Amino acid sequence: MAYQLQEINRRIRTDVAEFLGECDENYAQRVSLAADRILSNLERSPIVLLSGPSGSGKTTTAMKIAEELRRRGVGSRAVAMDNYFVTLNPKTAPRTPEGVIDYESPLFLDMDLLDRHFAALSRGEEILVPKYEFARQMRNDSLGTPLKLEKNEIAIFEGIHALNDDITGRHPEAAKLYISARSNVNEGAVLRFKGTWMRLVRRAVRDYSFRGTEVARTLDMWATVRRGEKLYISPFKSKADIVFDSSLPYEVSVMKHYALPILSSVPEDNERHNELLDLVAAFDHFEPIDPELVAKDSLLREFTGGGTYKYH
Numbered sequence: 001m002a003y004q005l006q007e008i009n010r011r012i013r014t015d016v017a018e019f020l021g022e023c024d025e026n027y028a029q030r031v032s033l034a035a036d037r038i039l040s041n042l043e044r045s046p047i048v049l050l051s052g053p054s055g056s057g058k059t060t061t062a063m064k065i066a067e068e069l070r071r072r073g074v075g076s077r078a079v080a081m082d083n084y085f086v087t088l089n090p091k092t093a094p095r096t097p098e099g100v101i102d103y104e105s106p107l108f109l110d111m112d113l114l115d116r117h118f119a120a121l122s123r124g125e126e127i128l129v130p131k132y133e134f135a136r137q138m139r140n141d142s143l144g145t146p147l148k149l150e151k152n153e154i155a156i157f158e159g160i161h162a163l164n165d166d167i168t169g170r171h172p173e174a175a176k177l178y179i180s181a182r183s184n185v186n187e188g189a190v191l192r193f194k195g196t197w198m199r200l201v202r203r204a205v206r207d208y209s210f211r212g213t214e215v216a217r218t219l220d221m222w223a224t225v226r227r228g229e230k231l232y233i234s235p236f237k238s239k240a241d242i243v244f245d246s247s248l249p250y251e252v253s254v255m256k257h258y259a260l261p262i263l264s265s266v267p268e269d270n271e272r273h274n275e276l277l278d279l280v281a282a283f284d285h286f287e288p289i290d291p292e293l294v295a296k297d298s299l300l301r302e303f304t305g306g307g308t309y310k311y312h
Helices: 005-040 058-071 111-122 195-210 215-239 251-263 273-285
Strands: 002-004 047-051 076-080 127-133 138-147 154-158 175-180 184-187 190-193 242-245
Touching: 002 005, 005 058, 005 175, 005 184, 005 242, 005 251, 047 058, 047 111, 047 215, 058 076, 058 154, 111 127, 111 154, 175 215, 190 273, 195 215, 195 251, 195 273, 251 273
Parallel strands: 002 184, 047 154, 047 175, 076 154, 175 242
Antiparallel strands: 127 138, 184 190
């Protein structure tokens, strides 16, 4: 699927508030369809596995699905699988062909603990969801959160490796979703903005604003992130019961407000500078949207801040 640039700009000029509202409603309908599919599987399993690459909006989507299920009277909790990372040991950590630590590898995930926790939750037993401290690159079980599912309650586990064979192979009965910002923006037949650029911009803005990561560093990491997607994430999307497009037609017009100032600061000697110039130039095709007009519960707030959801 591709959005049309002319239509985006026309809607912004005509009635931007109505345009944003329609886009958010279309996203809400996707959330509702996902909830339908999850409920139809509830007799088989209370576990939902939600996977997707970096910048796809997994966290917000998991929370919105849980919110929709609760609205229908089904108790639901969203759980970040990042908390199941193992404590980093540089001596044994998986590495890329270049010799750097491969943070995208599923070997960083404690598959055995996840397996035990899924089984325990399905039996109605209480588990302790661990807490991963990214600053110290270690798991701290003493900061864990108790979780127990009552009858007909659901736990949504979201993470980049949620559909990995080592998880779905042990729990084929779980409901499975794959999410990504999949839509390009075209002008007629001409590609103006790639779906992968949307995810890169989301990540760059979020990491700069909330994680203290300079854009040059995000760009340097992006090749490793994309390699990890092709090796560890995309091959398993066929396992999904639902494939969920998290792109929003209005987002490029909003994100240019945040992205252009920080992208312009990247040094010219950055090896991805040519792609960066193409990305910066692509924003020129889009009418701007004032970020203040974006709904507080929009998925985009996961990356820009100022929203109603809390992110850890």
